[in-house]
């Protein structure tokens with residue numbers, strides 16, 4: 001079969017390999033050089049141990065404090081509020097106990113397969129060297145906040161996820177540079193990648209070596225016809241004609257899905273980061289600073305602090321006072337950072353759906369178009385398992401996971 005994939009971010013690239021593995025001809029439509037594509041600047045976590053949707057009690061607990069602070073972990077630019085209103089309404093609806101429970105079940109179903117899928121993809125391409133299996137830490141500034149999170153650990157343990165509570169001595173031995181932390185847990189099975197941009201570049205190089213056909217252009221219009229599906233582009237070549245299309249264009253998928261009659265509540269949670277020279281943060285593994293809205297990762301190419309959620313759409317310029325505020329808050333935990341020179345700063349567009357579940361499934365009106373977007377905070381984590389599900393859908397095979405919670409029809 002000839003399959004055209006729109007978007008060669010991490011989800012599109014993993015999908016290209018899943019389809020090439022099964023002997024399909026793959027066309028990769030990708031303009032290249034898109035500013036702020038999250039594939040390149042994310043924190044590099046394979047966070048398969050996470051089970052909570054964004055619309056969780058944890059978020060609601062922190063929300064009032066966050067919204068009071070214009071440079072805090074979560075902001076909505078006032079001018080963007082009218083555009084965001086429908087998304088926010090769905091976010092509210094996704095926060096009922098029954099909906100949260102359903103989201104947790106669906107997140108767990110996909111995340112349970114996420115790391116095995118990555119390991120199998122990376123090993124088949126001889127890229128296993130990208131995985132760093134040092135575990136991931138969550139730390140709390142106040143014991144009282146940690147105590148309120150205990151139900152999350154219980155839930156994780158009930159799913160078979162290992163969660164190790166650390167004594168202050170054990171934490172000091174593991175991460176001696178950390179200060180002002182009253183409680184910590186280690187997820188020994190969580191891991192990260194060497195550098196997400198380098199991983200994506202390797203996946204692209206290998207896809208092309210495996211004879212994926214590159215089309216360097218934006219897909220502008222999808223035209224289903226009786227025989228095949230045509231993808232019109234802004235390039236100089238003729239439309240791409242394929243038996244099947246996969247839309248994996250992150251936040252930019254919304255417009256393409258709308259053309260096909262699917263109004264998906266996809267918006268962007270803009271995220272920020274700062275990357276220091278390798279070794280600056282003096283940390284041995286990724287760390288989640290609970291309640292602060294940022295994480296740190298020792299990537300091979302530099303030490304990154306990243307996070308924040310800003311609702312301001314695709315057009316507003318980055319507000320790097322947000323990055324600076326994040327770094328400032330990090331100095332509470334890593335005081336030596338105060339004397340470090342400024343880091344490289346970045347802003348990117350998480351493609352987010354209010355119930356924290358991606359859209360994986362056929363377009364509402366045409367099974368020949370498969371959607372694979374909206375992975376929000378977990379697009380790297382879930383890319384490999386998504387690619388396997390998409391390949392099954394393309395081949396009309398039954399998939400091992402209940403895809404109803406991920407379907408377009410849920411909106």
Ligand SMILES: Cc1cc2nc3c(=O)[nH]c(=O)nc-3n(C[C@H](O)[C@H](O)[C@H](O)COP(=O)(O)OP(=O)(O)OC[C@H]3O[C@@H](n4cnc5c(N)ncnc54)[C@H](O)[C@@H]3O)c2cc1C
Nearest residue numbers: 007009010011038039042043045219250271378379380381
């Ligand atoms: C600060 C931050 C930290 C994060 N940390 C993590 C993390 O640690 N772990 C994790 O799992 N996730 C993390 N994420 C989320 C993750 O990065 C995203 O979910 C993921 O990158 C989405 O990948 P994607 O391939 O769907 O989309 P994208 O990365 O947006 O890629 C989409 C691609 O489509 C292309 N495209 C766009 N329009 C068109 C068009 N019309 N035609 C053809 N191509 C098009 C773009 O050029 C781009 O290459 C983080 C995100 C941010 C912002």
